[in-house]
Amino acid sequence: MKKIEDTSVITYKTYAITVNGEKVNEVNSQIEAENIISNLQSDLKEGVEFNLGIVEVLSTEQNGIPENSAFEVLNGLKLAKTQEYEAEQARLEAERIAKEKAARAAEQARIAAMVAAQSASYGSGNISGLTLSYPLRTSPLITSRFGEGGSRRYTHTGLDLATAMGTPIYPISDGTVIFAGNNGSYGNKVVVDHGNGIQSWYAHCNTINVGVGTTVTTDTCIATVGSTGNSTGPHLHLEIRINGTAVNPQNYLY
Numbered sequence: 001m002k003k004i005e006d007t008s009v010i011t012y013k014t015y016a017i018t019v020n021g022e023k024v025n026e027v028n029s030q031i032e033a034e035n036i037i038s039n040l041q042s043d044l045k046e047g048v049e050f051n052l053g054i055v056e057v058l059s060t061e062q063n064g065i066p067e068n069s070a071f072e073v074l075n076g077l078k079l080a081k082t083q084e085y086e087a088e089q090a091r092l093e094a095e096r097i098a099k100e101k102a103a104r105a106a107e108q109a110r111i112a113a114m115v116a117a118q119s120a121s122y123g124s125g126n127i128s129g130l131t132l133s134y135p136l137r138t139s140p141l142i143t144s145r146f147g148e149g150g151s152r153r154y155t156h157t158g159l160d161l162a163t164a165m166g167t168p169i170y171p172i173s174d175g176t177v178i179f180a181g182n183n184g185s186y187g188n189k190v191v192v193d194h195g196n197g198i199q200s201w202y203a204h205c206n207t208i209n210v211g212v213g214t215t216v217t218t219d220t221c222i223a224t225v226g227s228t229g230n231s232t233g234p235h236l237h238l239e240i241r242i243n244g245t246a247v248n249p250q251n252y253l254y
Contacts, residue, residue, distance in 0.1 A: 010060065016033075019050060025069075026063045049081060133172060135170050160236070165225060188204070188206070188228045189203045207223060
């Protein structure tokens with residue numbers, strides 16, 4: 001018996017729990033290992049890289065530790081992985097917001113440069129000394145020009161500027177609102193009087209933001225682009241009238 005005791009080798013079977021393929025610690029039974037994994041996975045946040053597994057281990061040493069001790073170690077690793085994941089997500093979100101902000105700033109700068117270039121390139125920009133500015137702070141598509149007939153039964157008395165529904169509309173110069181409401185084929189319309197017989201009309205609006213008697217400047221959003229009245233799509237119908245007679249807006253703008 002003494003010889004047998006001296007020459008025999010005792011082998012212990014334990015169950016190692018792995019995290020992302022690496023062994024972390026060992027417990028004495030498969031049931032203990034499965035219980036630990038079940039508890040750890042119960043509230044594991046999606047996206048956290050914390051893949052758990054079980055590996056059977058044979059050893060001449062007893063390396064198994066109590067179930068609660070093994071759980072504490074693994075739960076600490078899970079919390080660290082979760083915090084790392086959340087920090088990375090916060091960094092990515094901050095980076096996305098910064099990129100969007102930079103893109104908006106770049107687009108605003110592009111529009112400002114475009115409007116400045118247009119102001120320098122098209123028309124006189126004033127009527128009888130009245131300085132004019134663009135009613136849309138976007139780059140609209142001219143879909144119908146002054147005087148065009150086409151399928152109309154009448155001569156076009158303004159300039160049609162197609163752009164997105166809801167785009168803000170600003171007066172071409174300071175003045176006073178003398179009409180704000182629905183006007184038949186014009187749809188929702190705003191008329192601004194600039195003095196000296198000069199008026200500007202803004203038709204087919206979606207919403208009207210001013211009322212009769214309102215004093216406005218070129219920074220006042222008087223309405224938004226719509227498709228009310230006789231219209232085939234969202235656009236601003238811009239008219240400029242001098243002493244009641246419609247004139248070509250492109251003599252002064254666009």
